[in-house]
Amino acid sequence: MTQPFPFSAIVGQEEMKRAMVLTAIDPTIGGVLVFGDRGTGKSTAVRALAALLPEIKVVADCPYNSITLADCPAPDGLKNTKQVNRPTPVVDLPLGVTEDRVVGALDIEKALTHGEKRFEPGLLARAHRGYLYIDEVNLLEDHIVDLLLDVAVSGENVVEREGLSIRHPAKFVLIGSGNPEEGELRPQLLDRFGLSVEVSTPSDIEARVEVIRRRDAYETDTKAFLKRWRAQDTKLRKKILTGRDALPAVKACDDILGDCARLCTQLGSDGVRGELTLLRAARALAAYKGEPEVTRRHVRDIAPSSLRHRLRRDPLDEAGSTARVQRAVDEVLA
Template sequence: MKQPFPFSAIVGQDDMKTAMILTAIDPSIGGVLVFGDRGTGKSTAVRALAALLPPIHAVRGCPVNSAKPDDCPDWAEGVGTATHDIPTPVVDLPLGASEDRVTGALDIEKALTRGEKAFQPGLLAAANRGYLYIDEVNLLEDHIVDLLLDVAQSGENVVEREGLSIRHAARFVLVGSGNPEEGELRPQLLDRFGLSVDVASPTDIEARIDVIKRRDAYETDHSAFMLRWQAEDAALRDRIVTARTALTKLKTDDTVLRDIAELCLKLGSDGLRGELVLLRAARAFAAFRDDTALTRKHIRAVAPLALRHRLRRDPLDDAGSGARVTRTVEDILGA
């Protein structure tokens, strides 16, 4: 298979790229929702992200990619004790995937042919410690959404069916993309995404020409194109790794916390999740920028990403919630 389009070669879409880099630095931010028209590079960016992430250590043969042999679930068969490096898992959850496929279920084949009661792990197991990507997330069927909500909240997948009683870790970063014209997302699911981004096609002809030229070069002159951009991707990967360590040393002032609380209060975002995500995202952003202390500048940059989808929607407001967040940020933090 062809290598995915390099992340650094994506033209524009800075919000989307920033949001994805932030979750790569701090996975506890909790995922990205990308809403926008077709052909704005949503799926391209997710596939590219996979190539950008540093590899993880995992026990060989473990179905949930555990880091230590002790963490491997007891139902897993053929698990060794040796660990090896694997690429960060990026698992696709296709529309129309059945509940069994997502959570895992009784292995019917084994049950019928060998008469054994065995567990067949699903997509949630495969996505542990990695990313779960749902294209067209707004078209996902309701019962699958309910399942995801629960697992994304608890970080654990519990299967109680057909005489099986299985639980395993399922911590993953949820990445969803969709086209808002085709359907809305339930507020509960919206809330599970840490950051949200609206993408649109570039309105500038020059940018569009750039998009076409790069994509064309990727298709017709693949190896030269990859060679050129893989260097930039490697540099970006190094920055992400550096930022992960810098994150622990970052200073956070109480005044900044006060700013964040005030901002969320003024916007009336539901619950405390908004504050937490905004704080984490701002810290990751500061670490990515090599700054040593968290300041208003960082909050201002990531506030729309972290808060836009947490406001009560006014169906008649055409401007969208992004503009409302920006306005409030300017009111409270000063332009």
């Protein structure tokens, strides 16, 4: 099995890489939506980040990635119940996937051969404690979107069908990518992404040449290329783990909370999810940088990613969402 491209070796796309790192430090931020041109490293970055993260402890035969046997929703019949380490899961949710494949269904083979009514876990079970990646998320069928919304709200997958009643945890970081020219995302799902980033094909010739050079080196001699970037990936992994440990102690004073509220009010964002996401992302950014307290600088840096996808449409304002957020930041946080 080919090892993923090193995260540290990805050229440019700094906002995308930062957003993914912040969700690794604090998964409650709510996932990342990446919109932009094809071939700009979106799926490469997702798999590279998962390979960068430390392994998780799971019960060997548990299909739900449970930490202990007591956490496993269906412990009966597990042959190997020892705790083992496994890579952080990254599960692809393909277009055209069926509902049964997503949430799970009756194991037909067991039912026919042994007369047993047993549940076969779906993609949501496999993605628990990891990443669920949806390429072309804006083309996803509506009924699958509805399923994801239910699970995203509760962190739990509930299946009631064919005489089965199954309930299991399904907490994952949702990563979606797509090209905005191919269709818009439903507002309900759009609101569930914590951060939104825009990626584009690099226009700088030197940057494009460096992308080609690194990709060619990776495909020509993968082992040597991975060795070359191992130290930088290790350094980044340590920063993520240090950020995770420091996160609970990072302070955010009332002035910062007021800044978040005023900024979202200025932009006219609905509800208070924008403020909460902005605060969580700013706190994760402070933890990542090893700073004990959230400052206005952190809020300014992360505001475009946190808020650009939460804006109401304004037919009288021709500026793009990023420009509108930046303008509000300049006004509120001057």
